[in-house]
Amino acid sequence: MNPNFSFVILTFNEQIHLPRLLASIKALNAQIFILDSGSTDETLKIAESYGAEVKQNHFINHPKQWDFALKNFKIETPWTIGLDADQMVTPELFEMLANFNDNEHRDINGIYFNRKNFFQGKWIRFGTYYPFYLLKMFRTGIGFSDLNENMDHRFIVPGKTEIWKKGWILEENLKENDISFWKAKHERYSNLVAQEEVERMLKLRMQSLKPDVWGSPDEKRAWLKQLWWKLPLGFRPYLYFGYRMFFKLGIFEGRTGIKFHYLQGFWFRKTVDRKIKAIKKQKLHL
Template identity: 75%
Template sequence: MNRDFSFIILTFNEEIHLRRLLESIKDLHAEVFILDSGSTDDTLKIAQAYGAEIQNNPFVNHPKQWDFALKNFDIKTPWTIGLDADQMVTPELFDQLQKFKNIDFEGINGIYFNRKNYFQGSWIRYGGYYPIYLLKMFRTGIGHSDLNENMDHRFIVPGKTLIWKKGHLLEENLKENDIDFWFKKHEKYSDLIAQEEIERMQNLRTQLLKPNLWGNPDEKKAWLKRLWWKLPLGLRPYLYYSYRMIFKLGILDNKTARRFHYLQGLWFRKLVDEKISKLKNP
């Protein structure tokens, strides 16, 4: 059994994804812990077939679900890797993990993985969507879930971090091949984000990370979010979409990826702003 790291995976009706992910990591011989939120398909049967330890917790949002997972699984390895069920490890990333030894990373508390995101079979290569570095591997008991956001989840660690630019996490939610699923999911997400931004306006939420344009990937994102919250409602979705399509070259993506930029970068952001306006002026 791997003595250096263990995996935690969140699931809810992930039979279409989970086997794909577990196959990509099984030969690392690491313990797998799965936190499910009430799956009614074969998700749990698949998890059991791969020897995973399973717990259940009702879903509120991703940050709270990850917080529960980190606090309730008995992880004995010095490192934890937190993955979503619709992700998978490429052979290049697998090779880095296979060579990983805790003793070689003294003084490091977190490692960022490079993500490649796919939508309906198309890699979202431009528009600021690649490369994107996600803190996915961290020292057990040191990394924690950022509870100051309703939807946009991240792990936080103090101290030094590394970025692994080689190898990738591939992320593709196959459920989104049904565009109605995408719309319903983002309707829920827009409620969470709108409520969060109202609470920020009321000073009920603050950023845990120090915003820093020249810092690590999460500190940079915190800086950009702070800027975003200052932009005028209704105008900022158009500014952001233009930024993605022109300055971040989203126009060079294929038709499917360009549709993603429109849906995620403009339609969704407009929906959020509309809901914020309604909450401000009931």
């Protein structure tokens, strides 16, 4: 068994995705822990066929589900790698992990992987989506799930981190080829984000990371979020979509890519703002 790291994966009806991911990491011979939230398809049989240890937990949101996983699996390796079921490890990242030596990273507590995001078979290369660094590998017992987020999920580590710019993970949710599925999913997400932003307005929820435009990838995103929250509701989706389309070159993405930027960068953000206004009007009287 791999002495350096273990994998933790969250699942819910992932029979279409899980085989891709598990096949991409199988030869690393690492322990696999899967936290499922009530799958009714073949997900659990697939996990069993790869020798994964499986636990069940009722899903509330991603940050809480990750928190449960990290606290309830007995992970004995010095490093933990947390992956989503719709991700895959590329050959380049596989090679880096296969050659990973803990002794060469004694002063490092976390490692960022570079993500390539796909939508309906199209690599989303522009519009802020690449490069995109995610903290996915961290020292066991030191990295933790950021519970101050309601929808976005991230791991946090104190101390030094490093970035593997060529250590790609591929992310493609094949269920989202059906736009009705995508919209239903993001309607749910918009409820979580709207509630979270209202709670931040009321100082009921604070950022775990120190915002820093010159800091780590997550600290930079924390700084950008602070800027975002200061922009006028209703106006900011137009500003953001324009920024992604023209300043970050999303206009060159092609038809499928532009559709993605419209849905994710405008429709979703506009839906969130509409729901924030409704909450403020109906419940907070602000």
